[in-house]
Amino acid sequence: MSFDEVFLEELAAPTKNSVVGGPFGSNLVSKDYVSKGIPVIRGQNMGGRWVGGEFVFVSPEKADSLNPNKARPGDLVFTQRGTLGQVAIVPMSPYSEYIISQSQMKVTLDSTKADVNFLYYAFRSPEQLEYIKNTAIQTGVPHTNLGILKKTPIRIPSLGAQRKIAAVLGSFDDRITLLRETNATLEAIAQALFKSWFVDFDPVRAKMEGRAPEGMDEASAALFPDALEESELGWVPKGWRNVSLKEAVSIHDSKRVPLSGQEREKRRGPYPYYGAAALMDTVDDYLFDGVFLLTGEDGSVADTNGYPIMQYVWGKFWVNNHAHILQGKDGVATEHVMLAMQRTNITPYITGAVQAKLSQTNMWRINFLKPTREVAEHFAALLEPLFVRFRHNAEQAQTLSALRDTLLPRLISGQLRLPEAQAATEAAVGGALQA
Secondary structure, eight states: OOOEEEEGGGGBOSSTTSEEEOOOGGGSOGGGEESSSEEEEOGGGOSSSBOOSSOEEEOHHHHHHTGGGEEOTTOEEEESBSSTTOEEEOOSSSOSOEEEOTTEEEEOBOTTTOOHHHHHHHTTSHHHHHHHHHHSBOSSSOBOOHHHHHTOEEEEOOHHHHHHHHHHHHHHHHHHHHHHHHHHHHHHHHHHHHHHHHTSOHHHHHHHTTOOOTTOOHHHHTTSOSOEEEETTEEEETTOEEEEGGGTEEEOGGGOOOOOHHHHHHTOOSEEEEOSSSEEEEESOOSEEEEEEEEESBSSOBOTTSOBOEEEEEEEEEEOTTEEEEEEOTTOOHHHHHHHHTTOOOGGGOBOSSSOBOOHHHHTTSEEEEOOHHHHHHHHHHHHHHHHHHHHHHHHHHHHHHHHHHHHHHHHHTOSOHHHHHHHHHHHHHHHHHO
16 A cells, blocks of 8 residues: 655645634634534544534624634644644534634545545544644744644545545444443433432332332332431431441542652553542552542542542552542442532532642541442442443443554554454454444
8 A cells, every 4th residue: 555745735625714723812702602603613622533522602693704714524623722632523413514713723625635534543643643742833832833734744545545544443433432422321320320319219209109119129119218307418218317428438548659750650561540530650560459439639629510520440550649549338339429429519628729639537528328228239239230331341442442542553654454454443343342
């Protein structure tokens, strides 16, 4: 397979405004945003293969005044400043046009020369990311510009080969997306069940009204009381208690060991190394083995709405000293704790004017509605198959992501022949479909 090297501008459509940046300066500011209309593509809409997420909008009239800055389905959008190297495709739906923000650039490709999916993956390759990094303007906030983008060299094969390569890589992303959507559905089922039992008290209210709880067998229904009683925090099912979170979880903070960046560099390995809010690295050993809930102790503690930043983790891993390490106890599942915390605003428990902190002492002030042990164990039994599947799907997605990232640079550069890549893809993705 032969490849030609061209500049990106040579692949742009031969039309006006096929390669443009966002509106200049005051042409688009926050006061222009309205509740609905034409969506604006900003950095937070650029996290994946497709432009998406939560949008802000401008009126159709404002959008028409920014007509040169419009992006449409099939366009490629690039980050100009901020997280350099981001690239995403404008999807076919749900919107027919967008406005790009001041920090983005868009390219409309000539479909007779280039396949948009191939170009997306080409710009995801290590070689292209390194080029973007090396050509960035370092004055002030690192950034790039249209001139640099237009003159970015790209190696491309024939249009047919581009489409085949993109199809191979796209099959991985399609399967990964499906796995993640399935996990979102599994978590939504768990959240709905939690709300029914522990927020709305549906089984209890049904029994109070002389009805059988919906979708529940007689033995399960017998676990629930048939009355509410008043507590210091409101009405709760009889026999249930509002307690300190400490009565529902065990904490393993004493086992934490922070490792500096230099230490981690020397200790590369297969085990995840977690910080307060995210996976930070991998190391050669582990401190924990099992299913745990991590919640930030300092730094990244809560989101903008005051809800805790948490990580549901499992297997063998290491944690630094910026996250609390929790597990459910006394019949309460770790997932039960997670579902309860997801609905808990922790703003009253956070301290620190400069850096947010959720101390262990303050965390124990968080309220937890603790049912009888029998109800907690029954809920845990219902959650278990949901989260076994959730963990399996997440592991499959991680495996497919790693294989895609291994194949990507070799395919984009022509080092790997298409038949070999297609066979590897069929084995990996086909296996994931059957699992």
